[in-house]
Amino acid sequence: MDGQTHSLLTREIFGNVSSTSKVIFYLLSLAVVGTLAWGIALRARLWRMGKPNTERPGWRIILINLWKLVFLQRRVGGRGTASVAHFLLFGGFVVLSIGTGLIAVEHVLASLLGRGPKDPVFHKGLYFAVYEPVMELAGLALLVGCVLFACRRWKRPPEIGHESRDWLLLSLLVTIGVTGFMLEGLRILREQTPLPGLSFVGAIFAQGLETVGMTASGVAGWHSTAWWLHAVMALALIALFPFSRLLHAIAGTVRLAVGIEPLGTLSSVPIEQVEATGEIGVARVEQFTRRQLVELDACVSCGRCEQACPAFEAGKPLSPRNIVQDIRGHMEATFGWRATSPVSPQFQTGGTDSTAARSLVGGVILPEALWSCTTCSACVDVCPLGVSPLGFIVDMRRFLVADSQLRGSPALALQKTDRTGNPWGMSAQDRMAWATDLHVPTVQENPDCEVIYWVGCAAAYDRRLQKVARSVVKLLRAAGVNFAVLGNLERCTGEAARRMGDELLFQQLAGKNLETFARFGVRRGAKRIVSHCPHCVNSFQQDYPQLGASLDVIHHTEFLSELVRAGRLKIPPGHSAATGIGATTVTYHDPCYLARVQGVTAAPRALLKLASGAGNLVEMPRHGRQTACCGAGGGRMWFDDAPDQRIGRSRVTEAIATGAQTLAVSCPFCLITTADGLAGRACNTAVRDVAEILADGLVSERTGNADTPETSHGF
């Protein structure tokens, strides 16, 4: 209905488009759909080179994940302009795609029903009155999103990767958006149907065209040209999806649809599989799982992980983004997608190209990069696409350990753990030395206990940390908790060994602990395990269930908080004044494995406010789930770094900057590393566990004496 005004509220589909143009467009569309399908199939073939994943989520879970993680973009927020730009671009693109799809449906239905161009099936009336402004808003959102992304890219923040083809993609999207509005402006001018209030952006374009001298009679040619430009650009964009950075939208959707594992989880290693294949860990790219290979393509190189990585911040040769991108390049080279692929020269082997001939571990990814990771999970937590650089790192560490490529002090710690059941290499007979005068009952002496206090190797053998265990005992007694310890039967959980890559040692230690648990009826619903170590808690919660265990485990700050709320643990009103802590300020360092991995941030703060007074707690800039790593996790505790090269040194600086006299912690590893970091620094900050602060001044039920408050970290 060229040049005519509808009495019906609608607009003609394919108006001013000749029959020949329509046929060419159909053929091009078919070719583009074919290219898209071919590109996805090629990529899927690449992903299928990996090991099959054992767990497969059901369809209900997949649909929920698609809704929450993909459609609602739950993991994208929280990054200021970058998040806003992504929401606008994604939202605009999705709405425009759905709108274009609806146009196609209308066109096919109308053709099947033999309707003419003036007689649409549903593209009219109220539907059209909603459709048109929604599409205009979506087009605007897409353009604003592109402009915001362009501004960010122009400023070149160090965290985002810079590739010239990204500019091409942005230009393509902008051209599609602008030609879309231009097309609508030309249509309005040609048909003289402004649809006021509906095509509000198109109407502005129409006015602009009129002011430059265009008239209704002379725009048909321009309209036709703009239509083809818009159509070709849109089709090119669709065809480019599998071959450009836009691939992340396809791979990311696949990745997010299967769900995100809880933080702190590592992939399981079935021992039967190890025995059958003789392989452990990943030395070749095809040994990663299919899900991991999808993750490589999902990574959009946004740099969030790099920004969050404490090892990168400390100048270690580790960038989680580069780990993922370099493995991706290696995957493509190995499977023949392209002959060479770039390797990040500053972090990797120093070359500028990688080929399939280069080994993955040692050739593409340096062991130094892998050993720099503290397994803090910050990279996994911030990745909007569900990529786990940590998962890749631990898999490759497993290979390095199995291949005897770990040397020096960390290797010695593993040997000691293997020999004696603890990384300190001390005798199991000395496990109760910390409690000689406390008469702490063992589980043999008190088999009917409700709570097992898991002391852990650090508090059993490290003289400073023994004070933490003694404080916990004092608090449990003050609250009248019926508890016992495993004493000489306790072994290292194997948490650090597992994260260092020694899976066999972990399984051996876990097996022994599980035997002890079974012997004394420690299982969910029968006895609760309380531990002051977030690493042990996480291992019992995430690692041990992979070996069939079902345990009820809780961190001491949460347990003590429960006791306070239940009125069983009473902190006297004058406690902060009596112990002197009320006259000082306290800052609290959230351990990664407690705050980020387990989400426990309120309980320790509630206890600290109770012990030191609500107004005395000052926060560091990075706190709660966004805490900064102390540098000891993932076996880094056993690496001999020079003081100026330690990963947690910026954290110590942050703590000193608060001016607090007490740095409260709730993890034995954090206590050791922060105390080490503070030693030699010009400050009067002492590190203390939350339990120590709380136990100060409490009258021990057993002795009837108040323990002397400890005022320094005592190293």
Ligand code: SF4
């Ligand atoms: S792994 Fe995730 S956070 Fe890191 S660069 Fe890739 S997409 Fe961004």
Ligand code: SF4
């Ligand atoms: S787990 Fe932590 S240290 Fe390791 S790569 Fe990720 S952010 Fe960096």
